[in-house]
Amino acid sequence: MMIPLFKTHELKDDASKGIEVSGKSLFAVRKNGEIYLYWNRCPHIGTPLDWEEDKFLDADNALIQCATHGALFEIDSGRCLVGPCRGKHLQPVAFELADGVVSVAEASLRRA
Numbered sequence: 001m002m003i004p005l006f007k008t009h010e011l012k013d014d015a016s017k018g019i020e021v022s023g024k025s026l027f028a029v030r031k032n033g034e035i036y037l038y039w040n041r042c043p044h045i046g047t048p049l050d051w052e053e054d055k056f057l058d059a060d061n062a063l064i065q066c067a068t069h070g071a072l073f074e075i076d077s078g079r080c081l082v083g084p085c086r087g088k089h090l091q092p093v094a095f096e097l098a099d100g101v102v103s104v105a106e107a108s109l110r111r112a
C-alpha cells in the first residue's frame with residue numbers, strides 16, 4: 001500500500017520539510033525542482049537533524065545541515081562533506097511521484 005506524504009506544491013524550491021508518518025521521521029528537500037527524501041537520522045549518532053521545524057538546510061540552502069554538531073550533506077547524494085560523519089551518507093527513502101503527490105510504500109517504512 002502507498003502512503004501519501006505531501007503534495008509537491010507544498011514544498012517550494014530551496015525548502016525542506018519534516019514528515020512524521022507511521023511513527024517514523026523523514027524529511028524532504030526540493031532543489032532545482034527535484035525532490036529528495038531521507039530518514040531524519042544523522043549518520044553521526046543517529047539523532048534527528050533538525051532543531052527547528054522544517055529547517056534542514058544551511059544558511060545558503062545549498063547543503064543539508066545537522067543541527068546537533070553541524071555536519072553538512074550534499075542534497076542530491078546525502079553524502080556528508082564536512083563534520084564528524086564525513087564520507088557517510090544519509091539514508092534515502094524510495095518514493096513515488098504521481099499526480100503531484102509524493103508517496104512511499106508502507107513496506108519501505110517498516111524496514112527502519
Ligand code: FES
Binds near residue numbers: 066
Ligand atoms: S549528530 Fe549530526 S553531526 Fe553529530
